[in-house]
Amino acid sequence: MSEIKVDSIGPRVDSGTLTIGASGDTITIPSGATFTQSGTMNASAITAGTMATARLGSGTASSSTFLRGDQTYAAAGEINQPIWFGRKGDAADQVLTRATKTKITSMTSDEIDTNGAYSSSRFTVPSGHAGKYFIHGSLVADFTGVGSNGEETYSYIYKNGVETLISGFTFDPGGKFHTIAQNVSGIIDLAVGDYVELYGKLTDDDGGQNAQVSGGKGTNFGGFKISS
Amino acid sequence: MASLSTKVKLYCEANSKVADFNPGGNVSLQDDSDGNGPYIKEWNVTGLAQPTDADLTTYDAAATTEETNNTVKNTRKTAYGDIGDQLDEIFKDIDAWKTRIQGIKDANPKS
Numbered sequence: 001m002s003e004i005k006v007d008s009i010g011p012r013v014d015s016g017t018l019t020i021g022a023s024g025d026t027i028t029i030p031s032g033a034t035f036t037q038s039g040t041m042n043a044s045a046i047t048a049g050t051m052a053t054a055r056l057g058s059g060t061a062s063s064s065t066f067l068r069g070d071q072t073y074a075a076a077g078e079i080n081q082p083i084w085f086g087r088k089g090d091a092a093d094q095v096l097t098r099a100t101k102t103k104i105t106s107m108t109s110d111e112i113d114t115n116g117a118y119s120s121s122r123f124t125v126p127s128g129h130a131g132k133y134f135i136h137g138s139l140v141a142d143f144t145g146v147g148s149n150g151e152e153t154y155s156y157i158y159k160n161g162v163e164t165l166i167s168g169f170t171f172d173p174g175g176k177f178h179t180i181a182q183n184v185s186g187i188i189d190l191a192v193g194d195y196v197e198l199y200g201k202l203t204d205d206d207g208g209q210n211a212q213v214s215g216g217k218g219t220n221f222g223g224f225k226i227s228s
Numbered sequence: 229m230a231s232l233s234t235k236v237k238l239y240c241e242a243n244s245k246v247a248d249f250n251p252g253g254n255v256s257l258q259d260d261s262d263g264n265g266p267y268i269k270e271w272n273v274t275g276l277a278q279p280t281d282a283d284l285t286t287y288d289a290a291a292t293t294e295e296t297n298n299t300v301k302n303t304r305k306t307a308y309g310d311i312g313d314q315l316d317e318i319f320k321d322i323d324a325w326k327t328r329i330q331g332i333k334d335a336n337p338k339s
Contacts, residue, residue, distance in 0.1 A: 096259070099233035099249045101269065103261040121261070147302045154251065161260075170250055199258075203249065206298035207234055 084118035085222030086111045092215035099203045124195040136185035137198035140218035146209035148178035155184040156199040230291030235284045307332045
């Protein structure tokens, strides 16, 4: 192996072309040596190999980050967990005292509980999962067993025992219906340890009997985390 | 036993007040499904103190009567039938209509 040591090499004529090696040759920058460049090197000339992600931007490149247009790595989108869901079993009817906001229970069928934080009627925010949650609830108000004279139906989302979201309607006295699905949903900011529950209120027109929330697919409670 | 809402309603009426259980109303009843039954969660009836359990117990009989009569009233209304059909019935034979209505009242007496 021969070696030449000079301070500069260049083409034979000004503004000429200097060619190093030929097709099939390998040009090596030895370990410990540094290749620097002040003029233009065309990116299109890189036609093989994989560019290290750390060379593409500042910050930490990983499976949970993405490269932004300003060449910085940022956290990827939310995983949207915890997720919970449960519905009443087909035979799990629940009689509600007339005109009384009542906690809906026994929603354990088709249950989804990604973080072990849901227990038949209540979701409690587990450690490390504070944030904004989308929460929904639905109940089937059934007045057929009490004269089919429903006057009022409401559903509520309670946070820490306090009414927080509400949806429903009231007929004028004398108006009546026998069955309706009443939904409630919204976004609530929850801290670790906060809990949410579904409540319902049913009122019959004649004031004499207690209607029921029907078991089955129409009575359910669920939600998921949207963001921190 | 009569429902809490009926007893609260009668308690308010006896004191010249109106209980409003609607959203934004002056009374809110709640049941946390913990076995303790319904209770008064919020009381905002101006000029009237929240009733004690003893106060409400005194309205139990009257509330039961009201609920029973309301149920009878609803049963009668259903049996009377559509008002349009009744008008037709009256036009054709008012005496027969009166007999039928009286029969429904007799079969469903109020307390």
